[in-house]
Amino acid sequence: LNKTMSRVKRGTVSRRKHNKLFSQTKGFTGTKNRLTRDAKEALIHAGQYAYHGRKLRKRDNRALWITRISEASKKDMVDILRFDPNKIEVIYPGIDKIFTPVNNEDITRVKQKYGLFNQYFLFVGTMEPRENLHKTIIAFEKILNNPLISSRNIPLQMVITGNSGWGDIPKTSRFVNNLGLVQRSDLPALYSGASALVYPSLYEGFGLPVVEAMSCGCPVITSDRGSLKEIASDSAIFVDPQDEDDIAIKMTK
Numbered sequence: 001l002n003k004t005m006s007r008v009k010r011g012t013v014s015r016r017k018h019n020k021l022f023s024q025t026k027g028f029t030g031t032k033n034r035l036t037r038d039a040k041e042a043l044i045h046a047g048q049y050a051y052h053g054r055k056l057r058k059r060d061n062r063a064l065w066i067t068r069i070s071e072a073s074k075k076d077m078v079d080i081l082r083f084d085p086n087k088i089e090v091i092y093p094g095i096d097k098i099f100t101p102v103n104n105e106d107i108t109r110v111k112q113k114y115g116l117f118n119q120y121f122l123f124v125g126t127m128e129p130r131e132n133l134h135k136t137i138i139a140f141e142k143i144l145n146n147p148l149i150s151s152r153n154i155p156l157q158m159v160i161t162g163n164s165g166w167g168d169i170p171k172t173s174r175f176v177n178n179l180g181l182v183q184r185s186d187l188p189a190l191y192s193g194a195s196a197l198v199y200p201s202l203y204e205g206f207g208l209p210v211v212e213a214m215s216c217g218c219p220v221i222t223s224d225r226g227s228l229k230e231i232a233s234d235s236a237i238f239v240d241p242q243d244e245d246d247i248a249i250k251m252t253k
Helices: 001-012 016-023 037-050 053-062 070-080 104-114 131-143 186-192 210-215 227-232 243-249
Strands: 065-070 088-090 119-124 156-161 174-180 195-199 220-223 238-239
Touching: 065 070, 065 220, 070 088, 070 227, 088 238, 104 186, 119 131, 119 186, 119 210, 131 156, 131 195, 131 243, 156 186, 156 227, 186 210, 195 210, 195 243, 210 220, 238 243
Parallel strands: 065 088, 119 156, 119 195, 156 174, 195 220, 220 238
Antiparallel strands: none
16 A cells, blocks of 8 residues: 555556556455455545646646646645645635526436436435445445345435446336436436435545535435535534445434
C-alpha cells in the first residue's frame, strides 16, 4: 500500500493500474488478501488523482488560481498531489432549477412509466466501485429479510439510475430495479417519490445527487465522511459506508 501511495503522489500510476486499484477495493474476503477500511479508503481517495497527477502538477506550476468544488477535494489536492493551498479556491457548484418538489400526479406518472413500487429507495450515480452500490444492495436485502419489515406486507423496491461506468452492473429482480439512464426531466419526480436517496459513496468530490434530492424534498442517507458530510451538513442521515448493517438500520428509520 505504501509503495502504491508513493507512486500515486508522484503521478506515475498508469490507467491500467488506476483501474486495478479501484477493482481491488471491492469485495475482499479472507485474511491474506483483506484490506483494512483505512487502506481501502486511501486507495479510493488516491485513485481519483492517480492517472492525471503529473499533468495536474505541471499545470499547477503555471496556474495563478485553481478552483475546487469542496473543501474535501481541495484537501485531497493538497495532501495527495502537494498543490499549493493558497492557489486553491473552493466554489460550490449549483444545480439545475428543475430540482424542486413535484406534485403527486407527476410522481404517479413516473412510477407507472418505470414500473416502480409505491415505496422505494433511490440510488443515483455511476456504476463504479467508489459509489459503493454493492453495499447498498446488501443493506437493502437485509431490510427485505427483516421480519419486522416483511410483516408489514408493504412491497419495497431499490431503484437504481445512472451511467453504467466501468463497475459491475447490478442484477435486476422484482425488488432491485436498475433503470439505467433516465430522462433528466423525470429525476425530480423520482427524487420526490422516493422514501430516501441512499448514497453511501466511498468518495465524492462533491455529491450532486445529495443536493438534488434535498431540493426535491427527498430524505438523504449518505456517507459520514469526505465531501458528503461537508455538503449535507446536518440535513442528512449519516452512515458508515463500509458497514452494510449500519446502512440497513438507517434505511429502516
